[in-house]
Amino acid sequence: MSVEKLTSPVTGVVWKAMAQPGATLEEGATVLLIESMKMEIPVDMPRAGRLTELLVKEGDTVSEGQPVAEIE
Amino acid sequence: MTKNPPSELELRRAAARAMGGEEAVAKWHAKGRLTARERIATFLDPDSFQEFGMIAGKGSYAADGTLKSFTPSNCVMGRGETEKRPLMVVADDFTLRGGSSESSVAEKWIYGERMAHEFRMPLVRFVDSVGGSVKILEQSGRTKIPGYTLWPGTAMMGAIPVTSIAFGACVGLGAVRVIGAHFSVMVKDQAQVFAAGPPVVKQGLGHDVSKEDLGGYELCTQVSGVVNNVAEDEKDALQQVRRFLSYLPTSAWELPPRLTSTDDPRRRDLKLNDAIPADRRKPFKARGIAESICDQGSLFEISPKFGASLRTYLARLDGYAVGLMINDPMVMGGALTHAAAQKMERFVDLCDSFHLPLVYLVDQPGVMIGLEAERAGTLVAAAKAGAAIEQATVPWVSVIMRRAFGVAGSMQGPWNGPSGTSLNHKFAWPTARWGSIPIEGGVAAAYKREIEAAPDPDAHRVELEQYYHRLASPFRTAEAFGVVDIIEPAETRALLCRWVRDAVRLLPSQLGPKRRTLR
Numbered sequence: 001m002s003v004e005k006l007t008s009p010v011t012g013v014v015w016k017a018m019a020q021p022g023a024t025l026e027e028g029a030t031v032l033l034i035e036s037m038k039m040e041i042p043v044d045m046p047r048a049g050r051l052t053e054l055l056v057k058e059g060d061t062v063s064e065g066q067p068v069a070e071i072e
Numbered sequence: 073m074t075k076n077p078p079s080e081l082e083l084r085r086a087a088a089r090a091m092g093g094e095e096a097v098a099k100w101h102a103k104g105r106l107t108a109r110e111r112i113a114t115f116l117d118p119d120s121f122q123e124f125g126m127i128a129g130k131g132s133y134a135a136d137g138t139l140k141s142f143t144p145s146n147c148v149m150g151r152g153e154t155e156k157r158p159l160m161v162v163a164d165d166f167t168l169r170g171g172s173s174e175s176s177v178a179e180k181w182i183y184g185e186r187m188a189h190e191f192r193m194p195l196v197r198f199v200d201s202v203g204g205s206v207k208i209l210e211q212s213g214r215t216k217i218p219g220y221t222l223w224p225g226t227a228m229m230g231a232i233p234v235t236s237i238a239f240g241a242c243v244g245l246g247a248v249r250v251i252g253a254h255f256s257v258m259v260k261d262q263a264q265v266f267a268a269g270p271p272v273v274k275q276g277l278g279h280d281v282s283k284e285d286l287g288g289y290e291l292c293t294q295v296s297g298v299v300n301n302v303a304e305d306e307k308d309a310l311q312q313v314r315r316f317l318s319y320l321p322t323s324a325w326e327l328p329p330r331l332t333s334t335d336d337p338r339r340r341d342l343k344l345n346d347a348i349p350a351d352r353r354k355p356f357k358a359r360g361i362a363e364s365i366c367d368q369g370s371l372f373e374i375s376p377k378f379g380a381s382l383r384t385y386l387a388r389l390d391g392y393a394v395g396l397m398i399n400d401p402m403v404m405g406g407a408l409t410h411a412a413a414q415k416m417e418r419f420v421d422l423c424d425s426f427h428l429p430l431v432y433l434v435d436q437p438g439v440m441i442g443l444e445a446e447r448a449g450t451l452v453a454a455a456k457a458g459a460a461i462e463q464a465t466v467p468w469v470s471v472i473m474r475r476a477f478g479v480a481g482s483m484q485g486p487w488n489g490p491s492g493t494s495l496n497h498k499f500a501w502p503t504a505r506w507g508s509i510p511i512e513g514g515v516a517a518a519y520k521r522e523i524e525a526a527p528d529p530d531a532h533r534v535e536l537e538q539y540y541h542r543l544a545s546p547f548r549t550a551e552a553f554g555v556v557d558i559i560e561p562a563e564t565r566a567l568l569c570r571w572v573r574d575a576v577r578l579l580p581s582q583l584g585p586k587r588r589t590l591r
Contacts, residue, residue, distance in 0.1 A: 009402065009403055009404075009405070010405065011442060011444065012405075031304025034124065035086060036405050037354075037404065037406070037407050037437050037438075037440075037441075038353065038405065038437070038510070038512065039353055039354075039355050039401055039405040039406070039437075040353045040354060040355070041355060041401075041402060041403075042355070042402070045180050063444075064404070064579065
């Protein structure tokens with residue numbers, strides 16, 4: 001199982017965690033919502049897999065390209 | 073009957089075809105790479121290559137003046153065709169001294185580029201060169217002031233389509249030949265493009281950095297944008313350049329070719345009517361909208377990973393080649409970032425130079441804000457993009473799908489244009505909202521005291537915002553003819569396919585280079 005880090009596509013604030021560590025998710029499922037420019041920008045699963053860790057929590061500020069979750 | 077020995081011409085041509093020799097070519101193939109000649113053969117229409125300067129190189133001679141051996145130049149150059157349309161191709165041969173300019177015979181590649189310019193045909197560069205070598209000094213016995221007097225590097229950017237593929241590490245002049253193009257592509261995990269490689273960086277700055285970190289595809293196509301697209305392998309790179317050229321005219325003096333389309337120009341995709349979520353905080357998938365509107369399978373994206381809050385496609389409407397821009401709210405909320413502004417400027421110039429009518433599907437929240445954006449000088453990049461739009465004479469239409477706010481929101485198309493007669497032809501979907509100031513932040517600022525004094529400040533603020541949202545209905549703007557029409561999203565394709573038929577009628581009167589090249 002390869003481990004992959006998901007990164008934030010945008011600078012903003014973590015709005016909501018849509019899944020919790022341990023969850024098995026389909027490709028395209030939303031892991032986190034980042035609030036930026038008054039929009040809810042999703043961080044989606046690039047492929048089906050298991051969410052192993054969230055590297056940020058709701059309310060955290062994140063910058064573009066920052067790792068926000070780990071999947072395998 | 074005895075056979076005549078091979079003529080001198082045959083011997084020299086055979087040496088040219090052998091390139092770096094059997095061993096060097098075998099080693100090259102073992103790395104999974106194509107030789108310069110194989111790349112050309114894969115790229116062009118069969119049997120269309122007319123090579124020039126095949127026997128340029130270095131001969132070595134016996135004391136009596138007879139030829140002992142011949143080493144060809146490591147630049148393979150000539151005229152060829154794709155889709156039966158002519159072009160010039162100039163390819164570095166890495167199997168000979170690493171493609172170094174030391175043995176390329178500079179006159180040859182420059183001649184190839186000048187010929188493309190003079191004969192008004194696209195230029196295709198296959199760059200695979202280690203760059204210059206200090207040993208060149210030993211050959212010439214002197215140093216030279218950098219530069220190439222006869223190279224029309226800038227002028228041709230306004231005259232002919234210039235494309236490039238980075239096949240390996242491209243340094244210095246090699247890098248310039250890659251980036252000085254309307255469309256560039258680099259092969260993933262194989263090509264790097266930089267001003268100077270790791271050894272020079274180590275010496276100059278003391279930094280240890282890998283080739284891939286310094287000029288790999290992630291940096292070039294996602295961070296700096298110096299190269300447009302990445303290719304999975306060499307054949308993919310060759311195919312992408314063919315595809316790019318299929319939308320463009322042979323030169324600025326000609327029109328882009330129209331293809332026969334089997335897609336009904338009046339096709340209505342009802343999915344479009346629900347493409348924009350009612351909740352204004354929810355983004356949508358930009359590509360799906362572009363696909364619904366354009367001829368099926370006609371989208372070719374340029375710079376997909378750079379400045380991706382703006383998507384730029386070459387596309388077709390009823391077979392006519394167009395440029396299509398659409399804001400992507402999934403990336404930076406769709407804001408006009410520094411990168412997106414640079415991308416917009418280059419794309420508008422490309423379309424204007426080569427007579428590709430422009431369609432802009434707008435969901436623009438504004439110029440990117442915040443410390444990083446201000447430090448990057450985003451406003452200057454936005455102003456330059458705005459200038460590119462205003463200087464464009466190519467026919468232009470915009471459709472506002474959702475937001476159009478602030479300075480970036482005003483940049484939907486030329487307001488007056490260079491001749492002072494541009495229409496700023498624009499339509500909107502019923503989901504559109506616009507203004508100089510977004511309502512949420514605007515209400516909080518203008519009614520600060522009143523909101524603070526209210527018994528329930530939050531409820532009062534929401535009430536005020538709702539009131540202003542009703543005022544901001546696009547239909548009120550349409551009453552005053554502030555927009556040509558509000559249309560059902562599913563009608564967009566039919567509208568644009570009719571528009572493009574009118575637009576292309578203007579193009580013959582706009583042929584030739586436009587008044588600017590690179591801004």
